[in-house]
Amino acid sequence: MDGLILQILNGLDKGSAYALIALGLTLIFGTLGVVNFAHGALFMIGAFCAVTISKILNISYEVIDPNQTDFLGNPLKVKTPYVESWFGPEMGASIIDWSVPLAILLTIPVMMLIGLIMERGLIKHFYNREHADQILVTFGLAIVLQEIIKYYFGANPIQTPPPEALQGVANVGAAIGMDLPYPIWRIVYFCFSLGIIGAVFAFLQFTTFGMVVRAGMADRETVGLLGINIDRRFTIMFAIAAAVAGLAGVMYAPINPPNYHMGMDFLVLSFVVVVVGGMGSLPGAVLAGFMLGILESFASTTWATTTLPGINQIIIYLVAIIVLLTRPRGLMGRKGVMEE
Amino acid sequence: MLGLNNKDTKLLIVVAVLTLLAPFILNPFPAGSAMAQFNAGYPDLMQRFVIFGIFAIGFNILFGLTGYLSFGHAAFLGIGSYAAVWIFKLFTYNVVPAIALAVIMAGLFSVIIGYVSLRRSGIYFSILTLAFAQMSFALAYSVLSNPKFNLTNGETGLQVYADDLQMFHREGLPDLPHLFGLSMRSTYNLDIGAWSFSFNAGYYLCAVVLMLVFYLSIRIFRSPFGLMLRAIKSNQTRMSYTGLNPRPHTLAAFVISGMYAGLAGGLMAAMDPLAGAERMQWTASGEVVLMTILGGTGTLIGPVLGAGFIKYFENIFSKINDSILHEWFAFLPDGLENFMVFIVHPFVGKGWHLTLGILFMLVVIFLPGGLVEGGQRIGKWIKNRGKAKDSGATTEPAE
Numbered sequence: 218m219d220g221l222i223l224q225i226l227n228g229l230d231k232g233s234a235y236a237l238i239a240l241g242l243t244l245i246f247g248t249l250g251v252v253n254f255a256h257g258a259l260f261m262i263g264a265f266c267a268v269t270i271s272k273i274l275n276i277s278y279e280v281i282d283p284n285q286t287d288f289l290g291n292p293l294k295v296k297t298p299y300v301e302s303w304f305g306p307e308m309g310a311s312i313i314d315w316s317v318p319l320a321i322l323l324t325i326p327v328m329m330l331i332g333l334i335m336e337r338g339l340i341k342h343f344y345n346r347e348h349a350d351q352i353l354v355t356f357g358l359a360i361v362l363q364e365i366i367k368y369y370f371g372a373n374p375i376q377t378p379p380p381e382a383l384q385g386v387a388n389v390g391a392a393i394g395m396d397l398p399y400p401i402w403r404i405v406y407f408c409f410s411l412g413i414i415g416a417v418f419a420f421l422q423f424t425t426f427g428m429v430v431r432a433g434m435a436d437r438e439t440v441g442l443l444g445i446n447i448d449r450r451f452t453i454m455f456a457i458a459a460a461v462a463g464l465a466g467v468m469y470a471p472i473n474p475p476n477y478h479m480g481m482d483f484l485v486l487s488f489v490v491v492v493v494g495g496m497g498s499l500p501g502a503v504l505a506g507f508m509l510g511i512l513e514s515f516a517s518t519t520w521a522t523t524t525l526p527g528i529n530q531i532i533i534y535l536v537a538i539i540v541l542l543t544r545p546r547g548l549m550g551r552k553g554v555m556e557e
Numbered sequence: 558m559l560g561l562n563n564k565d566t567k568l569l570i571v572v573a574v575l576t577l578l579a580p581f582i583l584n585p586f587p588a589g590s591a592m593a594q595f596n597a598g599y600p601d602l603m604q605r606f607v608i609f610g611i612f613a614i615g616f617n618i619l620f621g622l623t624g625y626l627s628f629g630h631a632a633f634l635g636i637g638s639y640a641a642v643w644i645f646k647l648f649t650y651n652v653v654p655a656i657a658l659a660v661i662m663a664g665l666f667s668v669i670i671g672y673v674s675l676r677r678s679g680i681y682f683s684i685l686t687l688a689f690a691q692m693s694f695a696l697a698y699s700v701l702s703n704p705k706f707n708l709t710n711g712e713t714g715l716q717v718y719a720d721d722l723q724m725f726h727r728e729g730l731p732d733l734p735h736l737f738g739l740s741m742r743s744t745y746n747l748d749i750g751a752w753s754f755s756f757n758a759g760y761y762l763c764a765v766v767l768m769l770v771f772y773l774s775i776r777i778f779r780s781p782f783g784l785m786l787r788a789i790k791s792n793q794t795r796m797s798y799t800g801l802n803p804r805p806h807t808l809a810a811f812v813i814s815g816m817y818a819g820l821a822g823g824l825m826a827a828m829d830p831l832a833g834a835e836r837m838q839w840t841a842s843g844e845v846v847l848m849t850i851l852g853g854t855g856t857l858i859g860p861v862l863g864a865g866f867i868k869y870f871e872n873i874f875s876k877i878n879d880s881i882l883h884e885w886f887a888f889l890p891d892g893l894e895n896f897m898v899f900i901v902h903p904f905v906g907k908g909w910h911l912t913l914g915i916l917f918m919l920v921v922i923f924l925p926g927g928l929v930e931g932g933q934r935i936g937k938w939i940k941n942r943g944k945a946k947d948s949g950a951t952t953e954p955a956e
């Protein structure tokens with residue numbers, strides 16, 4: 218029983234990342250009808266926002282301290298981050314320590330800006346072209362974004378530790394009398410992603426803006442005829458989707474040290490998630506994201522890999538193939554959206 | 558000639574001449590000169606030009622004619638490579654059976670994968686092929702290389718070892734892939750003055766195969782079957798209303814292009830007898846998509862051009878480093894020179910993928926017909942300019 222729950226928990230963090238990326242993909246597809254192959258790159262840029270912030274916070278100046286000497290007897294150079302000299306050593310150190318959560322503040326405006334530029338500058342011109350063209354141009358864009366990141370940050374993964382208070386392992390099952398050790402940061406990530414998903418749904422459900430967007434998703438033309446500038450609202454939705462991908466990335470940085478191709482790795486799986494959940498269905502994307510994450514974690518248990526070797530590597534694709542062939546609309550796809 | 562009309566015959570002859578004279582054409586700079594690094598006429602690179610050309614021609618039969626965008630074609634390339642290396646390991650180093658088996662195996666797999674994937678179209682088809690290719694990659698990389706049943710040799714890649722069976726291997730035959738005794742590595746170097754040209758047996762085998770499959774692709778493009786495939790691209794519903802079932806045709810196109818990929822994989826193994834799983838990864842599938850689009854989708858010569866273009870830049874562009882850039886811009890004043898080097902630096906050397914990505918986006922946005930369309934437009938522009946000069950101020954009649 219403990220093992221079973223542990224596997225579910227293990228699947229949750231990856232599942233959260235899948236769900237967030239798939240949610241963004243679905244938002245873009247549902248509103249603009251564009252298949253965005255550059256969404257993984259947005260996830261990756263989000264992760265690199267965390268790296269950037271921690272680099273910025275660690276910018277330091279060097280002082281030669283005559284009181285301390287290194288092992289050769291020379292005076293020691295002491296590096297002090299500017300933050301520490303501004304806010305005092307303790308406050309400064311804790312700001313640096315909390316750089317990943319702080320990066321969220323940077324990520325939201327940066328990602329929304331990137332989203333706006335992307336939509337207005339490029340995607341706008343592809344509304345009326347074939348899906349194949351959309352895939353191709355965003356695929357090209359993904360390569361470009363990836364290479365830019367590689368140019369500035371190098372090809373190696375960059376370690377980005379979570380705040381010290383959130384490192385380590387907690388026993389999440391203590392309250393119900395079970396032994397379930399689980400890394401604290403992953404719990405944080407899961408709660409964070411639930412929060413984001415909740416916020417997106419609430420935004421769509423309870424605001425006038427969200428209502429208009431939902432109406433536009435159902436029937437764009439009629440909403441346009443009612444005198445509402447639906448294009449502008451869809452552009453903003455694109456920016457929001459980009460921000461969701463970025464937020465998924467920024468908090469994922471401590472779990473998986475960011476490297477320039479992490480976006481592509483996640484993109485392939487997220488597309489599978491979107492298709493399994495049903496193209497254009499937001500709850501479907503979230504559900505399928507968590508489901509496939511948990512399924513993957515179950516397939517990685519020793520029991521599963523000994524009975525069916527390699528099942529952990531192919532389970533998601535296998536599920537996708539079966540779902541696509543038996544339920545073409547996906548788990549929760551609406552009727553008439555991209556059927557054939 | 559050969560059942561082709563005048564224009565196609567000309568095209569075939571041009572391709573034949575270009576491939577046969579490639580060692581000359583690709584080595585325009587004397588060896589040892591400063592420009593020698595732009596020479597692409599060494600066997601390894603020439604083989605890659607041709608092999609990826611074959612791969613892209615095959616991909617174009619599927620994508621260019623039917624419009625089905627497969628993101629998993631590299632799987633067939635990998636399967637072809639594995640099949641060929643197994644022939645080398647078990648039977649003989651002769652490349653003919655190896656390549657034949659590579660084509661057959663890739664064909665079999667593409668029948669299965671195609672039959673399943675083609676039940677859906679559009680983006681679903683892309684994702685299904687992607688899923689199959691990633692599955693094959695994962696299987697080849699880890700699962701099929703366990704000690705009990707080692708089919709792919711995992712991360713190391715499948716290669717031929719000294720203690721392998723090689724039933725039909727005889728004394729006197731080269732210990733490398735060969736064509737009835739002619740080693741694929743045997744190269745004849747011709748020195749004319751400062752120039753040095755190398756003629757490689759392996760390259761010429763690939764070149765002959767390229768000409769054959771290029772001819773085949775022309776025939777497919779011009780056949781009733783090719784027309785049927787174009788009908789699928791333009792309007793599948795209308796096609797089925799006229800009483801034709803599109804699915805067998807798409808499946809046939811898929812299998813043909815899968816066999817082309819297998820042929821390319823077999824040739825790759827024949828040039829260098831090893832096969833690795835990374836050939837099946839989806840980035841490799843993405844590369845052939847790039848080649849085809851860049852060269853010109855749905856055109857005959859486009860994919861070959863695109864493959865040559867990408868492989869040339871991958872090998873030559875990536876060699877340009879800062880000192881070469883400084884040499885280039887040496888004529889500028891110092892400050893400006895450094896500035897130019899700074900500007901160009903991210904796009905060359907290790908960053909050539911950035912150039913490729915930007916170029917690819919520009920092609921998709923502005924030139925959906927790829928390099929071929931670009932060439933045609935320039936040709937038309939020159940022609941029209943010439944005409945305008947001849948005819949002076951006469952007005953063109955309305956069309």
